[in-house]
Amino acid sequence: MLKIWGRVNSSNVKKVLWTCAELGIPYERVDAGLHFGVNNTDQYKAMNPMAMVPVIDDDGFVLWESNPIMRYLCAKHPKAPYWPENLQTRAAADRWMEFQSTTMSPALGPAFMQLIRSPEDQWDMKMITTHITRTGDLWKVIDRQLGKTKWLAGDDFTMGDVPIGIQIYTWMELPLAKAGLEQHRPKLENVARWYEQLQAMKNYREIVAIGLT
Numbered sequence: 785m786l787k788i789w790g791r792v793n794s795s796n797v798k799k800v801l802w803t804c805a806e807l808g809i810p811y812e813r814v815d816a817g818l819h820f821g822v823n824n825t826d827q828y829k830a831m832n833p834m835a836m837v838p839v840i841d842d843d844g845f846v847l848w849e850s851n852p853i854m855r856y857l858c859a860k861h862p863k864a865p866y867w868p869e870n871l872q873t874r875a876a877a878d879r880w881m882e883f884q885s886t887t888m889s890p891a892l893g894p895a896f897m898q899l900i901r902s903p904e905d906q907w908d909m910k911m912i913t914t915h916i917t918r919t920g921d922l923w924k925v926i927d928r929q930l931g932k933t934k935w936l937a938g939d940d941f942t943m944g945d946v947p948i949g950i951q952i953y954t955w956m957e958l959p960l961a962k963a964g965l966e967q968h969r970p971k972l973e974n975v976a977r978w979y980e981q982l983q984a985m986k987n988y989r990e991i992v993a994i995g996l997t
């Protein structure tokens with residue numbers, strides 16, 4: 785059986801758990817990361833030298849990096865439209881996955897670490913404001929796409945909605961009002977509609993919308 789290492793509150797682990805749920809893949813999950821530890825052991829680092837979650841072991845095949853894990857599982861258990869059959873739709877979905885990990889995550893991540901994982905008296909407001917402003921601008925890019933298509937890669941929900949779908953939850957749940965930064969969370973009509981579509985999904989409510997910790 786597929787084995788997954790990673791704590792359920794990790795956005796990168798959620799990508800893999802949500803993919804398994806969409807594709808109907810059974811798995812065994814081991815808590816790892818942050819207070820669970822495990823990821824700093826030599827045994828774990830032999831699987832992932834970066835000591836990060838998630839990692840999978842599929843009958844002896846070990847893989848780390850959340851987006852490649854998603855694609856591997858999709859290729860092994862192909863199910864359209866989640867893993868689009870049309871190559872151009874698949875490439876478009878892939879593009880949004882990479883946009884999340886290379887552009888959106890570096891923008892939002894440092895602000896998340898401060899606002900959720902650091903005591904308020906240690907918040908670096910200059911740094912947080914820079915990252916929140918940048919993230920707000922990136923959501924405008926997403927909003928323009930969602931003004932043209934129902935989902936990020938077209939008419940259907942695909943793997944391309946997953947990484948950014950996880951990020952919208954983090955973004956909407958961040959305590960920006962408490963930080964005096966609510967004005968930096970732009971009201972975006974198409975993103976709001978897409979977020980409602982996501983929240984209507986059982987897998988989203990059970991795997992993604994579980995609180996920020």
Ligand SMILES: N[C@@H](CCC(=O)N[C@@H](CS)C(=O)NCC(=O)O)C(=O)O
Nearest residue numbers: 794795796817818836837838849850
């Ligand atoms: N590029 C990697 C990033 C993995 C990553 O940053 N994982 C975080 C959790 S989201 C982690 O392992 N943090 C250390 C920890 O949980 O102890 C991926 O997409 O899998």
